[in-house]
Amino acid sequence: MADPSPARGPVVEADGISKRFGATVALSDARISVAPGESHALVGRNGAGKSTLVSILTGLQNPDTGTLRFNGESAPAPGDTDAWRSKVACVYQRSTIIPALTVAENLFIDRQSTGALRPISWKQLRSRAAELLAEYGVEVDPNARAEDLTVEQRQFVEIARALSFGARFIILDEPTAKLDARGIEKLFDKLRELQQQGVAFLFISHHLQEVYDLCSTVTVYRDARHIVTAPVAELDQQSLVEAMTGESGRGSEPTWSVVDGAQGDGTPLLEVSGLTLDGAYQDFALTARPGEVVGLAGAAASGNVRLGETLAGLHRPTAGTVTVAGRPVRTGRVPAALAAGIGFVPEDRHIQGLIPQRSVAENATLTVTDQLGPFGTVLPSRTRAFAQKMITGLDIKTPGASTPVSALSGGNQQKVVIARALATEPHVLVAIRPTNGVDIKSKEALLGTVRQVADSGRTALIVSDELDDLRVCDRVLAMFHGRVVAEFEHGWSDEQLVAAMEGMAGPNHTKESDVSHH
Numbered sequence: 001m002a003d004p005s006p007a008r009g010p011v012v013e014a015d016g017i018s019k020r021f022g023a024t025v026a027l028s029d030a031r032i033s034v035a036p037g038e039s040h041a042l043v044g045r046n047g048a049g050k051s052t053l054v055s056i057l058t059g060l061q062n063p064d065t066g067t068l069r070f071n072g073e074s075a076p077a078p079g080d081t082d083a084w085r086s087k088v089a090c091v092y093q094r095s096t097i098i099p100a101l102t103v104a105e106n107l108f109i110d111r112q113s114t115g116a117l118r119p120i121s122w123k124q125l126r127s128r129a130a131e132l133l134a135e136y137g138v139e140v141d142p143n144a145r146a147e148d149l150t151v152e153q154r155q156f157v158e159i160a161r162a163l164s165f166g167a168r169f170i171i172l173d174e175p176t177a178k179l180d181a182r183g184i185e186k187l188f189d190k191l192r193e194l195q196q197q198g199v200a201f202l203f204i205s206h207h208l209q210e211v212y213d214l215c216s217t218v219t220v221y222r223d224a225r226h227i228v229t230a231p232v233a234e235l236d237q238q239s240l241v242e243a244m245t246g247e248s249g250r251g252s253e254p255t256w257s258v259v260d261g262a263q264g265d266g267t268p269l270l271e272v273s274g275l276t277l278d279g280a281y282q283d284f285a286l287t288a289r290p291g292e293v294v295g296l297a298g299a300a301a302s303g304n305v306r307l308g309e310t311l312a313g314l315h316r317p318t319a320g321t322v323t324v325a326g327r328p329v330r331t332g333r334v335p336a337a338l339a340a341g342i343g344f345v346p347e348d349r350h351i352q353g354l355i356p357q358r359s360v361a362e363n364a365t366l367t368v369t370d371q372l373g374p375f376g377t378v379l380p381s382r383t384r385a386f387a388q389k390m391i392t393g394l395d396i397k398t399p400g401a402s403t404p405v406s407a408l409s410g411g412n413q414q415k416v417v418i419a420r421a422l423a424t425e426p427h428v429l430v431a432i433r434p435t436n437g438v439d440i441k442s443k444e445a446l447l448g449t450v451r452q453v454a455d456s457g458r459t460a461l462i463v464s465d466e467l468d469d470l471r472v473c474d475r476v477l478a479m480f481h482g483r484v485v486a487e488f489e490h491g492w493s494d495e496q497l498v499a500a501m502e503g504m505a506g507p508n509h510t511k512e513s514d515v516s517h518h
């Protein structure tokens with residue numbers, strides 16, 4: 001490949017990289033080259049090999065074959081943490097910042113090289129932290145506790161820490177997954193600023209628009225292989241998707257069909273009234289009918305996620321009632337919500353979602369009740385059959401139903417979480433950012449599945465700030481600071497919806513032809 005910066009050479013250059021996990025080929029003769037100051041996107045479908053490449057580029061795993069060079073020099077020896085840190089850092093969607101520590105402590109924790117024998121002077125630590133943050137233009141108080149920072153501020157601290165080790169090459173693995181629109185804007189501004197200073201980025205995202213907004217070059221992987229590297233300007237979105245999927249035009253619809261048994265006589269399936277959780281949301285009301293997909297839109301602090309979690313029994317509301325299919329649901333208890341017929345797709349699959357060591361089949365059919373005590377009505381053969389149907393229908397890339405979930409790529413793990421929520425054949429499906437980390441093609445299939453769930457006489461509630469997620473909804477309630485500020489019937493514009501989520505729309509900006517709360 002041509003060297004775009006002959007003076008210094010690429011900050012990173014990987015060639016002929018292969019990596020297998022048992023029978024799975026994660027990377028096959030893959031390559032990447034990133035120039036100083038370049039913003040380089042790496043895209044591909046779930047399971048294409050992106051995270052595996054990241055783990056090799058950061059020294060966490062050794063490739064089976066291939067060469068890796070930083071600034072023209074061979075990669076550090078495996079395990080030489082200090083040397084690796086001076087070359088490259090990765091900011092993952094899950095922060096490595098320790099919430100209970102201050103920003104200053106986080107910046108200087110685990111740093112063996114300086115002053116190991118001297119007792120730490122807190123004053124000195126703080127002033128060094130302040131200097132470091134100022135150097136990279138990060139406006140964060142060094143004395144603040146990390147847990148009090150916004151997601152993007154935490155990312156800035158991680159980036160500053162990486163740069164302070166000398167790295168001028170930073171990998172961002174789905175950094176926007178937990179950010180709202182404003183957070184993304186701030187992150188991108190910071191990245192552009194650092195690029196001006198010569199820092200190079202490898203940017204991994206399933207949001208192709210972000211690739212076009214931020215990056216100058218894009219590399220596509222498909223099925224463990226390098227497919228193309230091109231200037232972003234030369235590859236339009238359609239060509240990009242074609243490179244990712246290996247097909248032109250749209251693929252086939254999912255084969256998964258919804259289990260029957262739901263009735264649709266028009267009586268509300270989900271009724272929420274006066275629901276309040278102090279400090280999160282107030283006086284929320286909703287009446288949803290069978291067949292409806294309702295969106296609950298809102299930015300980070302809007303309260304929409306906590307509301308969805310409350311319906312799933314994760315928080316005990318201060319006031320209000322929830323009724324499913326005419327029956328009151330005991331709030332604040334996950335088993336009660338499940339038993340009432342509320343299926344749940346949580347926001348963070350790592351915390352609430354999966355048991356990594358267990359198989360795809362087990363996870364896909366596991367309910368929280370199973371974890372709490374014997375449930376025992378699901379036969380293994382049914383489990384397997386259901387899992388197989390989901391693997392096909394949701395296009396889960398796995399060697400088989402008995403493969404442990406920990407061996408799946410992030411996006412494929414997310415699909416298992418969705419499968420699990422559907423396994424209980426819920427009356428009401430509550431899904432929080434369901435397509436988080438899912439590739440563009442699977443996203444369509446997945447949202448199509450949510451649509452099918454509703455079409456079969458159930459109700460789905462999609463809690464998200466992703467316009468793609470909300471587009472499949474029949475109507476959308478927009479929340480801001482804990483309250484519904486607008487309701488949109490089909491035919492809304494993205495601009496109106498975004499404005500409402502940002503608290504900039506009064507009710508008179510919305511279509512309220514059939515307001516069904518209250």
Ligand SMILES: Nc1ncnc2c1ncn2[C@@H]1O[C@H](COP(=O)(O)OP(=O)(O)OP(=O)(O)O)[C@@H](O)[C@H]1O
Nearest residue numbers: 021026046047048049050051052407408409410411
């Ligand atoms: N530790 C592991 N054990 C077994 N298989 C693995 C392991 N890590 C990754 N794989 C497999 O390697 C392949 C590539 O996975 P990888 O996580 O690199 O994909 P990805 O492109 O990052 O996907 P996503 O967009 O879903 O995050 C997948 O088929 C995955 O199942």
